[in-house]
Amino acid sequence: MSPVVRAISLWWLVIAVSALGAPGDPGESALRFLEKVRNRDLNLEPGADTTLSPQTSGEKRREIARRLQRMASDLGSDPLEVGAVKLDGELAGVLVRKAGGFDPSRLQVFPIALVRRGDAWTATPVPASFENSGFGYAAAIRQRLVALQDWMLREQVLDLAHLRDQSNERMRRKIESSLPADTLRSLSSKQAAERFVNACARRSLPEILGLLGGLSSTPPDDWTLRLKAADGAIHAAVLKRPWRLLVSADVLRALVHHEEDGDSARISIACLDPSGNSPRSSQPRIELVHLELEKSADGFWRIDPPQNFIQQSEETETPGDELLDIDLLDAFPSKLAELYPPAPEPGAGQAMRALMDNLQSGGFSSLVPLTRFSGNAGKDREQCVQAARLWWAMHEPGALRRAILLEMKEDGGKAAAICQFFSARSPDRLDLRIFHFEKSTTGWFWTTQVRGNSDDFLQNWTRDASGRWQDGWRDTLLAECLELETLPESGAPREEQARALVDSWLEATRSGDVEAALRLTARLKTPDSRTVVLRNLGYEMTGSQRSRQKPIITSVHRSAIWTLVGVRDTPDGKPVFPLYPIIDTAAGPRILIEIDLFAASNRSRDFLNKTALARLRHLPPAATTELNQLFLKHQTGIETVPSP
Numbered sequence: 001m002s003p004v005v006r007a008i009s010l011w012w013l014v015i016a017v018s019a020l021g022a023p024g025d026p027g028e029s030a031l032r033f034l035e036k037v038r039n040r041d042l043n044l045e046p047g048a049d050t051t052l053s054p055q056t057s058g059e060k061r062r063e064i065a066r067r068l069q070r071m072a073s074d075l076g077s078d079p080l081e082v083g084a085v086k087l088d089g090e091l092a093g094v095l096v097r098k099a100g101g102f103d104p105s106r107l108q109v110f111p112i113a114l115v116r117r118g119d120a121w122t123a124t125p126v127p128a129s130f131e132n133s134g135f136g137y138a139a140a141i142r143q144r145l146v147a148l149q150d151w152m153l154r155e156q157v158l159d160l161a162h163l164r165d166q167s168n169e170r171m172r173r174k175i176e177s178s179l180p181a182d183t184l185r186s187l188s189s190k191q192a193a194e195r196f197v198n199a200c201a202r203r204s205l206p207e208i209l210g211l212l213g214g215l216s217s218t219p220p221d222d223w224t225l226r227l228k229a230a231d232g233a234i235h236a237a238v239l240k241r242p243w244r245l246l247v248s249a250d251v252l253r254a255l256v257h258h259e260e261d262g263d264s265a266r267i268s269i270a271c272l273d274p275s276g277n278s279p280r281s282s283q284p285r286i287e288l289v290h291l292e293l294e295k296s297a298d299g300f301w302r303i304d305p306p307q308n309f310i311q312q313s314e315e316t317e318t319p320g321d322e323l324l325d326i327d328l329l330d331a332f333p334s335k336l337a338e339l340y341p342p343a344p345e346p347g348a349g350q351a352m353r354a355l356m357d358n359l360q361s362g363g364f365s366s367l368v369p370l371t372r373f374s375g376n377a378g379k380d381r382e383q384c385v386q387a388a389r390l391w392w393a394m395h396e397p398g399a400l401r402r403a404i405l406l407e408m409k410e411d412g413g414k415a416a417a418i419c420q421f422f423s424a425r426s427p428d429r430l431d432l433r434i435f436h437f438e439k440s441t442t443g444w445f446w447t448t449q450v451r452g453n454s455d456d457f458l459q460n461w462t463r464d465a466s467g468r469w470q471d472g473w474r475d476t477l478l479a480e481c482l483e484l485e486t487l488p489e490s491g492a493p494r495e496e497q498a499r500a501l502v503d504s505w506l507e508a509t510r511s512g513d514v515e516a517a518l519r520l521t522a523r524l525k526t527p528d529s530r531t532v533v534l535r536n537l538g539y540e541m542t543g544s545q546r547s548r549q550k551p552i553i554t555s556v557h558r559s560a561i562w563t564l565v566g567v568r569d570t571p572d573g574k575p576v577f578p579l580y581p582i583i584d585t586a587a588g589p590r591i592l593i594e595i596d597l598f599a600a601s602n603r604s605r606d607f608l609n610k611t612a613l614a615r616l617r618h619l620p621p622a623a624t625t626e627l628n629q630l631f632l633k634h635q636t637g638i639e640t641v642p643s644p
Contacts, residue, residue, distance in 0.1 A: 083159055171209065344443025406418045482586075
């Protein structure tokens, strides 16, 4: 047997083994393949997720990868379903439909070629083609391959045309399953308006389309544009205005006005977008969206959105005179209180904890039940805007902030708390925030409407405390990060302890839990250790946010003093190999996070590694020697780490 034939035979064996346990149905295998393409986690190595031949050149592999990247964009987030399947022995062609949306222009059919080895089917690397799959040039097999490829391409065109022909009927059936015609006919104009607002908030496209005229025997003249606009808004990766005001989960909205005149009606929806009044301003403010309704010949109330909704323009309607709309804006806080009833806490401390929890992990609307409204419309509107700014500070994309409570004081029916807003991007920057709370007859609420005079006890306390915390906030934040005079001479943590510790660290940094991460660390007693620890924690948190895949532990190295855990991470899709030094302490194993080591891939990283190791210069030489030796093992071993 020639070396080439032997290599190909072994390659087919690898594919057969790697595919064991995979679905034995070609349709299911095609779906599995496309889901991996969509999630951009397809392994294109020979013998992995496709039938790619090991003889495929590097340039051809890159071309295939680019083609699959474009396919991932085409797949989007719509559900997939198996269409026609054609079998020819160990070969198969499968048509997979993307038919989740209602806009005919977004419907697609993907032809996938597959090869069976044993009981498992594996997709070829090039859709609708068996090229680069290792087949020879024998006339019989080439004729079968060409016939199956021709079938896939021909049926792709026919199936897509059929899908588009049937799209209107499919759409009507799905609308009626969510909003039956009899139900729609029974709705008053106000009920129809409320249902439309709720459907937008839930991003229920069938209901939205039904209320835009999708069930009418005679659709609106601009129905195609309405369908395209609504379908695009619901499936958009990034929500744009004006649809964002109605469909984003971040936006607070309330129906503040309704009027009806015969077969026409008008509604006004007050909206508060914490991301700001884009594109005019980054500052949030309460805005109004006005929608017209008309009763159709079928007896349905239909929403007739303005042109900026239909044409997908980011420009909102021409701003009205705020003085003329002031009554509608003033109604917003009270309407919110009706939608999200007050939920006071029994004590000031509980109110503070509830506020922090909801700021960190709750939606914008979760702040409303905790908020004390005074009944003064102007001040209550401002409190809503302040809540929007505060919530957005924590949830703005890339912000990576966490509120750390430093101190709290209660005085009668009022209380105040001082927090440091830790930012992973600026971990050593002071950002003190003061929160006020008031007690009502039912319990404690958060408020921004501070009442008092210049001699008020809490105002004096907050002023004095703010000064005290200018430097002291770091000590509070690092209270559970052990400070070490020296390192132990022996007793390195066991491998299983070190692995568990690093797993917990990776989970804490990935979730942004600052306090949990710091509880796993220790630091050296040096003048700059506080700053270095916080800086490195910030790097870890921002890096983990840029990784699509969870980091994996690749190695553990142990000496007398140290246990080092090697990890493979992929921020921005590029592999990096950090090494976490772990020592034993009176409180158990801890990560010495200020010694941040990475497998060096360039001179800059090599310099940073030497700088990190230099932090041990005041300790016994044995600590540095052992750490250097273990690091060299890690550096040498990364070349053998398999891709996940």
